[in-house]
Amino acid sequence: MRTHRTQHKVNNRQAFNSVSDQLTEPTLFRIAYATMAQNLPTNFLIFTSIRYEPTASDNAVNFPHYLLPFHLARLRAAAAAFNLVNVQEVLADEKAALSLLRTTVDNAVPDKTKPWRVNVRFTPDAQITASTTPLPPLKNNIMSLPDTKSLPQFLQKEAHRRGLPHWDVVVDSQPTPASPFTGHKTSVREMYNAARERANLVSYDEPREILLWNENGEVTEGSITTVYLWREASGTGARRLVTPPLRCGPNASSTRRYALSKGLCDEEAVRLEELKDGDEIWLSHASDGFFPGRLRFLKT
DSSP, rough: OOOOOOOOOOOOOOOOOOOTTTTOOOHHHHHHHHHOOOOOOTOOOOOEEEEOOOOOOOGGGGGTTHHHHHHHHHHHHHHTTTHHHHHHHHHHSSSHHHHHHHHHHHOOOSSSSOEEEEEEEEOTTOEEEEEEOOOOOOOSOOOOOOTTTTTTHHHHHHHHHOOOOOEEEESSSOOOOOHHHSSSSSSSHHHHHHHHHHOOOOOOOSSSSEEEEEESBBBBSSSSSEEEEEEEEEOOOOOEEEEGGGGGGOOOHHHHHHHHTTTEEEOOOOOOOHHHOOOOEEEEEETEEEEEEEEEEEOO
């Protein structure tokens, strides 16, 4: 179960300035990135949430600092997306950056015999801070994915063997437009808060989630999770897992990066009308690993 996580409230101002339609695409990108840092909300932060897990020793997922290299990758991507030059410089050297994150987590954890979620945050001028939230001990969580060509089937078997309950996943009634703030984990959280309010999701301790979709009717993510949906493999009748591509607007999370690196899923757009009430999906986040969910459409 999840404990309540820190929420950052900021003013949600426009991220990009308008530019002339007559400029070339490379020029447009240069202008967009150059103006990004100048138009960020007040007190803007990029951050990632790392599970500190002292009871496990699986080097494949970097315990006790769960998925640490993938957290670094997401921070680097966010710094580049928002043109945070100072943060990019701090994280440029991979070995030094991993050491910085590891030390930051270790210094923040008040009791190294217990599990914690550590929020590691960067300001645009590369000031780094961290805060901790206690986590329940690992029980039957699926945290590590083995090297196998049948990972989706592995998840199903493990969920049954471990008796994992399905999260209740409500399909949102309104779109959440794709933006740089959905693509990266930042202090801009209003869109997620609004979605959770629509589904009456108050506590983060409950196994409940809301499935978001963008302005084009494409599935994106959960409010706190990456989503994986079952699709039929072409011409075989077998099932495979897919996760929405970044162009649809999902957060490029650490568990998403890990899942793709292991071959758990393909990137593929899924439209809202393709979903059915009661469909099984899979979810992941960096505190609890991978777990199943069941879709539920709200009655109108």
